[in-house]
Amino acid sequence: MQHNWLLYIAAFASAFAITLVTTPLAKWISIKSGAIDYPKDRGVHKKPMPRMGGIAIVLGFSVTVLMVFFFDRGMSTKQFIGFFIGALLIATLGVLDDVKNLPAKLKFCVQIIAALIVIFSGTRIHVVLWPVTAALQKFSIPITLIWIVGVTNAVNLIDGLDGLAAGVSSIAALSLMVLCIMTGSNTAVVLTAALAGACLGFLPRNFNPAEIFMGDTGSTFLGFVLAVTSILGVFKGYALLAVSVSVLCLGLPVFDTIFAMLRRMAKHQPIMQPDRGHLHHRLIDRGFSQKQAVLILYAISLCLGCLAIFISFKDSGVIVVVLLTVILLSFIIYYFNVHVKHKNK
Numbered sequence: 001m002q003h004n005w006l007l008y009i010a011a012f013a014s015a016f017a018i019t020l021v022t023t024p025l026a027k028w029i030s031i032k033s034g035a036i037d038y039p040k041d042r043g044v045h046k047k048p049m050p051r052m053g054g055i056a057i058v059l060g061f062s063v064t065v066l067m068v069f070f071f072d073r074g075m076s077t078k079q080f081i082g083f084f085i086g087a088l089l090i091a092t093l094g095v096l097d098d099v100k101n102l103p104a105k106l107k108f109c110v111q112i113i114a115a116l117i118v119i120f121s122g123t124r125i126h127v128v129l130w131p132v133t134a135a136l137q138k139f140s141i142p143i144t145l146i147w148i149v150g151v152t153n154a155v156n157l158i159d160g161l162d163g164l165a166a167g168v169s170s171i172a173a174l175s176l177m178v179l180c181i182m183t184g185s186n187t188a189v190v191l192t193a194a195l196a197g198a199c200l201g202f203l204p205r206n207f208n209p210a211e212i213f214m215g216d217t218g219s220t221f222l223g224f225v226l227a228v229t230s231i232l233g234v235f236k237g238y239a240l241l242a243v244s245v246s247v248l249c250l251g252l253p254v255f256d257t258i259f260a261m262l263r264r265m266a267k268h269q270p271i272m273q274p275d276r277g278h279l280h281h282r283l284i285d286r287g288f289s290q291k292q293a294v295l296i297l298y299a300i301s302l303c304l305g306c307l308a309i310f311i312s313f314k315d316s317g318v319i320v321v322v323l324l325t326v327i328l329l330s331f332i333i334y335y336f337n338v339h340v341k342h343k344n345k
Contacts, residue, residue, distance in 0.1 A: 003181060003189070011064055011190045012197035019060030019201030026055040027205075027212045035098040037213055049210065052098045053202060054218020057166075058091045060198035061225065068190050082121020083228055086114040090152065090224045094217030107216075108149070114224065115148040123231055148227040154253035155223030156216060157260060160280045162208035164294050168252055168301045169222040170199035175249045175305030176226070179312055180233030188233030195225050208290045226250060248308035252279075252301045 030036070030050030037051035062084075069080055093110045096102055125144045159165035177192035199222065205211050214222075230246045247254055256279050283293035 003186065007068065008177075008189055008193045011068055012193040014067070015060040015064040015194040015197030016201040017060075018063055019056045019198045020204065022056040022059050023053060023202055023205050023212065026050075026053045026059075029055060030098075030212065030215075033099050035095075035215065037215070049213050051213040051215035052095065052217050053206065053212040054091070054094055054098075054214040054216070054221055057198045057202050057214060057218045058087075058221055060201055061194050061221075062087070064194040064197070065191065068194070076122065079122045079232075082118050083123065086117040086228070087221065087224055089114040089117070091217060091221045094215065094220045098215040098217050111149050111152055111220070111224075112145065115145050115152075118148065118228055119144050123228060125231055144231065147231070148224065150257070151227035151230075151250055151254065152220050152223035154250065154257040155226065156219040157257050158253045158280065158297075159214065159219040161284075161290050161294050162210035163203055163206050164280060164297060165214060165219050165222065166199045166203045166206050167294065167298050169226065170196045170203070171298065171301040171305055172226055172250050172253075173199065173229075175308055176230055176234060176246075178309050179245060179249070180229070182309075182312060183233055185233040188229050191225065191229045191232070195222070195229070208294065223253070245308045245312055248304045248311070251304035251308075252297060 027050050030052035033052065035050060035052040037049045039046055039048070065084070089110065093102070093107060093114075097107060119141055123144075124140045125147060126140060155165055155169060158168060173192045173196035177189055177196065180188040180192060202214060202218070206214065230249065234246045234249070259279075280293055280297060283296060284290070288296070
């Protein structure tokens, strides 16, 4: 399939520029609307921060995608409308939550509605697993629903340090973009390129020391878009490898969320109850600075994304790549651990 590389670059650059320029506007809106994040026990910040920066991410991505769809309709109109309505519903929910602190159950219900809008517009996970393919297809809707809602909340849960969610999401988006290029899904490539551009455009004002947070407006929107684009691109092309490849691309938020659920269940706590047991909290508690913790998690995300890309080649050298990845991660963690201990002495 022919790829429009100029279109991909334009989508990335447009989303980056729009988000970068509109971030001060998002900060102003946050302050005027009272969307302020005040210091709390499980947090790491000591002063109030505007927390609706996700508006800039939504604007950068949405304006870009609308322009691209107007000039190059690579996906069906029904699918695009369903995706866009679902994404805007998630963004609106995020704005209201950043201002009013909505109940968790209400947010969960709205997320389900947004996911169902996408599903019934024609975007679903079609699992190919011989000889039970026909049986699994009966569960296509619930599998897709769990994936979209799960990833939406997974990205939201890792948004605990300056630049963490934006950086991890940009790495995941770029990894998915490479995989979508390999599967020939032009539409998914454009979406992931625009999402990566929007994340990186927000990062300059969000990296430590941050001057604005993305809030639920940004984190849930990023999770929702990542989930849907993985269905449009990766799940569409890899059949048996689709699940493992997609999970690896989104590995950090997915695994952190799974461990959080198991941890809270073991302690007989509500699954949606916030705590200070996430990986980024543990790194901070062990003495790492915010920048060090975020860079470690960036490295882990990058390694997982690269691993997903290598696995997609279906090469016997995957085992070697896995071993090298484990060794690299070990060296990264060892380096920062020794550095912090030496610094503390």
